[in-house]
Amino acid sequence: MAAASVVTVRGATRRYGAIKAVDGVDLDIGRGELFGLIGHNGAGKSTLFKMMLGLVPPTSGEIRIDGENVRGSGFRAVRRRIGYLPENVVLYDNLTGLETLHFFASLKRVSAAECRAVLERVGLAGAAQRRIREYSKGMRQRLGFAQALLGRPQILFLDEPTNGLDPEAIRDFYAILRGLRAEGVTMVLTSHILAEIQERVDRLAIMASGRIQALGTVQSLREGMDLPLWFDVRVAPEDFEAVRAALGHLPISAIEAREDHVAVQCRRESKMAVLQALASLDDRVLDLHVREPSLEDVFFGFSD
Amino acid sequence: MEIAQVGTIAGKEFWDRIRNRWVLAVALVFTVFALVIAYFGGAQQGTVGFRSIEFTIASLVSLVIYLIPLIALLLGFDAIVGERERGSLDLLLSMPITRFELLLGKYLGLAAALTFSTVAGFGLVALVLAPQLDPVALFHYAGFVLSSVLLGLAFLSLAVMLSVFAADRTRASGLAIALWFFFVLVFDLLLLGALVFTGGTYGGEIFPYLLMLNPADVFRILNIFSLEDVRSLYGLATVFPAALANPWLLGAVMLGWIAGPLAIATWRFRT
Numbered sequence: 001m002a003a004a005s006v007v008t009v010r011g012a013t014r015r016y017g018a019i020k021a022v023d024g025v026d027l028d029i030g031r032g033e034l035f036g037l038i039g040h041n042g043a044g045k046s047t048l049f050k051m052m053l054g055l056v057p058p059t060s061g062e063i064r065i066d067g068e069n070v071r072g073s074g075f076r077a078v079r080r081r082i083g084y085l086p087e088n089v090v091l092y093d094n095l096t097g098l099e100t101l102h103f104f105a106s107l108k109r110v111s112a113a114e115c116r117a118v119l120e121r122v123g124l125a126g127a128a129q130r131r132i133r134e135y136s137k138g139m140r141q142r143l144g145f146a147q148a149l150l151g152r153p154q155i156l157f158l159d160e161p162t163n164g165l166d167p168e169a170i171r172d173f174y175a176i177l178r179g180l181r182a183e184g185v186t187m188v189l190t191s192h193i194l195a196e197i198q199e200r201v202d203r204l205a206i207m208a209s210g211r212i213q214a215l216g217t218v219q220s221l222r223e224g225m226d227l228p229l230w231f232d233v234r235v236a237p238e239d240f241e242a243v244r245a246a247l248g249h250l251p252i253s254a255i256e257a258r259e260d261h262v263a264v265q266c267r268r269e270s271k272m273a274v275l276q277a278l279a280s281l282d283d284r285v286l287d288l289h290v291r292e293p294s295l296e297d298v299f300f301g302f303s304d
Numbered sequence: 305m306e307i308a309q310v311g312t313i314a315g316k317e318f319w320d321r322i323r324n325r326w327v328l329a330v331a332l333v334f335t336v337f338a339l340v341i342a343y344f345g346g347a348q349q350g351t352v353g354f355r356s357i358e359f360t361i362a363s364l365v366s367l368v369i370y371l372i373p374l375i376a377l378l379l380g381f382d383a384i385v386g387e388r389e390r391g392s393l394d395l396l397l398s399m400p401i402t403r404f405e406l407l408l409g410k411y412l413g414l415a416a417a418l419t420f421s422t423v424a425g426f427g428l429v430a431l432v433l434a435p436q437l438d439p440v441a442l443f444h445y446a447g448f449v450l451s452s453v454l455l456g457l458a459f460l461s462l463a464v465m466l467s468v469f470a471a472d473r474t475r476a477s478g479l480a481i482a483l484w485f486f487f488v489l490v491f492d493l494l495l496l497g498a499l500v501f502t503g504g505t506y507g508g509e510i511f512p513y514l515l516m517l518n519p520a521d522v523f524r525i526l527n528i529f530s531l532e533d534v535r536s537l538y539g540l541a542t543v544f545p546a547a548l549a550n551p552w553l554l555g556a557v558m559l560g561w562i563a564g565p566l567a568i569a570t571w572r573f574r575t
Contacts, residue, residue, distance in 0.1 A: 053396055087391070090391055106400065107313075
């Protein structure tokens with residue numbers, strides 16, 4: 001992991017007076033990885049984000065990107081390869097979308113020609129000449145994303161990138177991220193919409209009280225938590241008792257009769273045994289649905 | 305330091321002020337006020353029309369000493385705190401630009417806008433008055449315009465400094481007004497009060513040096529001492545040490561007032 005790691009965080013701590021906003025965080029993010037950072041407001045993820053970009057100096061610890069200390073003078077060259085979308089950024093109202101990109105492109109030494117291509121990519125080509133004052137919230141967010149894409153960055157930091165986007169725009173946004181991942185771009189993003197991030201990131205970290213409480217793939221987090229599964233077994237009402245009988249010898253944590261099905265809760269290790277027991281009921285089982293614990297369950301399990 | 309990055313920031317600030325017609329509006333204010341003063345400044349004495357460049361400059365100095373600090377403070381007070389409040393400061397600082405380059409670019413862009421307005425506004429007046437001016441008068445007037453630019457740049461530097469220190473825009477605007485009040489209205493009264501209180505026995509010799517602590521006073525001395533008639537009119541020649549009346553020295557003090565606050569702002573902005 002360490003050899004391929006793009007972002008290396010070692011013991012990063014940031015104090016504000018007596019409060020530790022970020023408390024001894026260790027993290028490695030690999031090249032080409034799509035990494036999610038989740039946590040409640042005040043969990044410390046925005047501060048950690050700013051520390052990773054060298055905007056907030058750590059009280060102690062060290063952060064490196066591409067081997068370069070983010071607080072060192074050598075980091076300037078790395079900045080050219082970084083794209084950043086801050087949370088709730090307000091861009092300059094009096095400029096047009098294209099002028100805004102020209103301004104940032106000039107700071108990043110990117111050709112003006114690339115600005116149009118980037119606007120095209122985020123679906124704002126038609127609004128290029130309109131002033132940002134006339135943009136909707138979603139359009140502003142897309143322009144912020146366009147700005148982050150200038151200069152073909154190899155590392156993207158996206159703080160709440162889908163804020164204010166409608167479902168269709170969110171889909172388009174993740175389609176762009178998939179394209180970038182195929183190009184080998186490393187991406188770190190935060191989101192409050194857990195269901196959204198759950199399906200899309202390679203790995204994620206759950207932050208609470210300034211610490212990383214859990215780190216891994218969605219699957220490994222679920223397994224690590226050993227949260228119970230639910231089986232929704234659809235059977236005719238007269239077969240409800242048969243289901244109960246078939247599962248009687250197994251360590252079931254709950255079994256409830258619902259309107260048109262029986263809901264069965266069990267630990268992960270009993271999953272196959274339950275399935276086999278249900279199979280013995282043959283065609284009396286009309287349908288079967290397995291509910292895995294959602295990331296919300298994992299999230300709230302850790303954050304409490 | 306990368307000059308191109310400073311230029312990008314400065315260029316944006318300057319063109320923003322051109323586009324929103326700030327430069328035009330301020331230039332017009334200067335032109336109109338200067339023309340009115342040149343032609344009607346002597347109305348109290350019963351004459352209307354242009355009299356002499358010296359009296360025109362003396363009247364303009366009284367106006368500019370209020371107006372330019374106010375304009376400069378309003379121009380610069382949100383330079384940094386405005387970006388911070390909007391959330392765009394983090395974005396700017398994530399770019400390949402240092403904090404010093406950003407600060408310097410902001411200052412230079414705003415300074416260019418202010419200088420352009422001042423020179424254009426008063427320059428237009430010079431064109432109108434040109435037929436009635438001899439080269440010496442023109443030289444004095446040019447000195448007045450140059451010192452006005454320096455006055456503006458000094459207060460702009462103070463404004464950018466407080467925009468680094470202030471926690472939010474509201475406080476920054478309050479501080480800007482307070483600074484204006486202090487330097488333009490309160491400072492001289494305090495000195496005068498101190499002088500009266502001590503009976504003039506104690507602070508008499510250091511009094512002229514204390515005036516150097518206020519860029520507005522430096523501006524006043526710069527202009528009044530270059531004019532023979534006015535100097536005798538005010539009876540200043542007797543109380544003021546000749547060494548301090550050297551325009552080069554006063555110019556250097558003004559440059560100090562430009563560099564000093566910017567240096568403090570840079571120091572504070574680094575952390």
